[in-house]
Amino acid sequence: MDVNEIIKPENLVYRKPTLLNDNTMHYCPGCSHGVAHKLVAEIIEEMGMMENTIAVSPVGCAVFAYNYIDVDWIQAAHGRAPAVATAAKRLNPHKLVFTYQGDGDLAAIGTAETIHACNRGENITIIFINNGIYGMTGGQMAPTTLEGMVTVTCPFGRKPELNGYPLHIGELLAKLKGTCYVTRQSVHTPAAIRKTKKAIMKGFENSMNKKGTSVIEIVSTCNTGWKMSPDKANVWMEENMFAEYPMGDLKNE
Amino acid sequence: MSEEVKLMKGNEAIAHAAIRSGADGYFGYPITPQSEVMETLMAEKPWETTGMVVLQAESELAAINMVYGGACCGKAVMTSSSSPGISLKQEGISYCAGAELPCLILNVMRGGPGLGTIQPSQADYYQTCKGGGHGDYRLIVLAPASVQEMADFVNLGFDLAFKYHNPAMILSDGVIGQMMEKVVLPPFRERRTEEQIRKQEPWAAQGRTPDRARNVITSLEMDPVVMEQRNLKLQAKYAEIEANEVRYETINCEDADYLMVAFGSMARIAQKAIDLAKEEGIKLGLLRPITLWPFPSKAIAEAAKGKKGVLVAEINAGQMIDDVKLAVNCSLPVEHFGRLGGIVPSPEEVVAAIKEKLM
Amino acid sequence: MTHEIIIAGFGGQGVLSMGKILAYSGIMEGKEVTWMPAYGPEQRGGTANVTVILSDERISSPVLNAYDVAIVLNQPSLDKFESKVKPGGILIYDSYGITNPPTRTDIECYCIDATQISNEMNNSKAFNMIVMGGLLKLRPMVTMDSVVLGLKKSLPERHHKLIPANEAAIKVGMERIEKVER
Structure with missing residues (x-):
């Protein structure tokens, strides 16, 4: 059978979301960003929100998220995405405004902006990729790096007496009155992807229903930074990252 | 009908003029000697009249990045601070200049360096006119010498900022901010609707419509050849401003x-x-x-x-x-x-x- | 005609608001005015002062080193500003708490016992308007009608019922200011 006989609309069981364009992604093979991007594109499309979406990209690997998802984007300074999104939402209250940030951006340099946007209950959704490392700059220690985990700036493993402890920013944010939904998910299995999709969709709906801030933490792999094969990174994540950062809702109001 | 002559502080005049200018948003953080700007805006409650958003941010960093976010949406947004706070805002100002965003920043200068003093100074001339943040950029800098000019330069600042897609700064000081003089406030200008913004600022992040590609507001460009072109475009714009907008008395x-x-x-x-x-x-x-x-x-x-x-x-x-x-x-x-x-x-x-x- | 005035005293004596009422009264007559306070933590408890200029012409500097009139309402202010009165100018002070009265002979000195008078009137808030009455007696730079209009402009609506009392205090101040003969 010729391949063109197989590729017919009536045979279609799955397609890439139309808002995810054909630009070649700069992400490493095995990286979680690709799946997370696909989910975001898919949800905006399904919700019919393209014309009313303002997305905010961070500094870090996802800085170029704007190259792949065909909605309007604002690229924020390092850590400042929640402040940028605050204004975008307050000035455009009927639009869907979300940030997409990594752990260094959200939980180190941008901790103040993150906490205060959540504490004000800004009607935005924060998608938080937690892979315990700085990917873009070459694998340095992040606030969420695990104890004993090796990075190029803690080459003998993270030591609490020198580097403090893995930061549970999700738990911190769940304590704030301004957040309505804080959940921790992953995208390493089809089941996990389905759950994360529901979580992001719920976050976006919360934003549109003015329920407060939603935080969707996605515990992710950085197999390049972790210096592992994608398969091994998934296993390592389940065994180590999930032990420190357990899956599930931290808050759901 | 001629407007009433009022007696007010320079800082108060800025706030009233901002509401009347059709500004969409103000984002600030308290610091002497300019705190009356946000205090006056909060007391005036413009969100109930013109719909202007006024928000006290958690820091000057957050405030300037809120300005960045608002400006990215094509909105007329502003912030104000005094010298140490303006130092904190420099990162965001550089981003606004790099992304060619119209916005208005007020500096009511006080003495430095460091925490310095709350008393008046003009020691931020270098910071304002010679860089401040990183990169080859310029701010349009207006220096009011009276309370009336504080009021008038809000409209002028916004107009120049939008004309050239460039941040504008009103460089004032503790004397002009704190003193009261006669002022006639400018007439009200309507805030722009979303339709007007989409039409007049087609570059802005307002949500992608099917008839156009996505708008991306960024100062980032990894290809040095393209980045040099962006810089040259900035320089050409600055030359145009130098040719057209010099003002003096x-x-x-x-x-x-x-x-x-x-x-x-x-x-x-x-x-x-x-x-x-x-x-x-x-x-x-x-x-x-x-x-x-x-x-x-x-x-x-x-x-x-x-x-x-x-x-x-x-x-x-x-x-x-x-x-x-x-x-x-x-x-x-x-x-x-x-x-x-x-x-x-x-x-x-x-x-x-x-x-x-x-x- | 230009009047360059410094008003100085303790925070809480109504120094800044007296300056504001004077400035607003000037506006009611179409004059140019500036009101420049020494701002900051000094406003509360410490010393406060404000430079007020009323003029028929555009005012240049709102910050001055020499004044036509200095109104000093405590000893530190008297010590600070006596030397800054222009020769032939006027110094007005409240003798309450003054241990070292002015000594210059090339200026005219006047005393207004506003602390005592306001106590007599059982209205400590009238203090600054009594002082202003004294000033307007010596330098009628604005009319009483303008002052009433100025009060209306500078006081919030809920305080407008106090305007007659303020007016009365100004009149008392006009009557009670005395030249200090030396």
């Missing part, structure tokens, strides 16, 4: 033996010095730059012709004097007079400096 310049150059509150003090000097038979003229960038270099060179010397009076250790020296190109003596640390000079001191340094 001259007082008594034709009939003077000595020229003074001073901006903002110092220009008011220098004006009084003209009167005091006249009583002693000394003929002084004053050129007051209204735009500090673009700088009125040609006007200063013209005004300096035939004079015996130039006194640059600034409430700092000598910053604008560099630009005055470049303007006159060593054709006559150029001296500096200033007080530091929050001391505002008296007109008598200016006259004394003319006598001591130039006569």
Whole structure:
């Protein structure tokens, strides 16, 4: 059978979301960003929100998220995405405004902006990729790096007496009155992807229903930074990252 | 109908003028001597009238990045602060300049360096006109010398910012911010609707419509060849601003033996010095730059012709004097007079400096 | 005609608001005005002062080193500003708490016992308007009608019922200011 006989609309069981364009992604093979991007594109499309979406990209690997998802984007300074999104939402209250940030951006340099946007209950959704490392700059220690985990700036493993402890920013944010939904998910299995999709969709709906801030933490792999094969990174994540950062809702109001 | 004459502080005038200018948002953080700006906005509750958003941010960093976020959506947004807070905002200002965003920033200068003093100063001239943040960029800088100009420069600042897609700064100081004078507030301008913004600012992040590609507001470009082109485009824009937007005022310049150059509150003090000097038979003229960038270099060179010397009076250790020296190109003596640390000079001191340094 | 005035005293004496009412009264007559306070923590408890200029012409510097009139309402202010009165100018002070009265002979000195008078009137808030009455007696730079209009402009609506009391205090101040003969 010729391949063109197989590729017919009536045979279609799955397609890439139309808002995810054909630009070649700069992400490493095995990286979680690709799946997370696909989910975001898919949800905006399904919700019919393209014309009313303002997305905010961070500094870090996802800085170029704007190259792949065909909605309007604002690229924020390092850590400042929640402040940028605050204004975008307050000035455009009927639009869907979300940030997409990594752990260094959200939980180190941008901790103040993150906490205060959540504490004000800004009607935005924060998608938080937690892979315990700085990917873009070459694998340095992040606030969420695990104890004993090796990075190029803690080459003998993270030591609490020198580097403090893995930061549970999700738990911190769940304590704030301004957040309505804080959940921790992953995208390493089809089941996990389905759950994360529901979580992001719920976050976006919360934003549109003015329920407060939603935080969707996605515990992710950085197999390049972790210096592992994608398969091994998934296993390592389940065994180590999930032990420190357990899956599930931290808050759901 | 003519507007009522009111008595108010420069900081209050800024707030009222912002509401009337059709501004969409103000984002600030308290710092003396400019806190009345946000206090007045909060008391006026413009969200109930014009729909303007007013928000107290958690820091100056957050405030300028809120301005960045609002400007990215094509909204007319502003912030205000004083010197140490403006230092904190520099990262965001550079991003606004790099992404070519229209926005308005007010600096009510106080003395530094460091935490310094809350008293007036003009020591942020270098920071404002010579960079401040990183990269080759320029701000459009307006220097008000009265409460009326504080009010008027809000509209002017927004208009120039949107005309050139560039941040504009009102560079004021504790004297102009805190003093009360007569002011006639500008008439109300309507805030723009989403439809107007989509039409007039097609570059803005307002949500992608099917008829266009996505809009991406960023200052990032990894390809140095493209980044150089972006920089050259910025430089061409700056050259256009320099050609079109120089503003200044001259007082008594034709009939003077000595020229003074001073901006903002110092220009008011220098004006009084003209009167005091006249009583002693000394003929002084004053050129007051209204735009500090673009700088009125040609006007200063013209005004300096035939004079015996130039006194640059600034409430700092000598910053604008560099630009005055470049303007006159060593054709006559150029001296500096200033007080530091929050001391505002008296007109008598200016006259004394003319006598001591130039006569 | 230009009047260059410094008003100085303790925070809480109504120094800044007296300056504001004076400035607003000037506006009611179409004059140019500036009101420049020494701002900051000094406003509360410490010393406060404000430079007020009323003029028929555009005002240049709002910051001055020499004044036509200095109104000093405590000893530190008297010590600070006596020397800054222009020769032939006026110094007005409240003798309450003054241990070292002014000594210059090239200026005119006047005393207004506003602390005592306001106590007599059982209205400590009338203090600054009594002082202003004294000033307007010596330098009628604005009319009483303008002052009433100025009060209306500078006081919030809920305080407008106090305007007659303020007016009365100004009149008392006009009657009670005395030249200090030396």
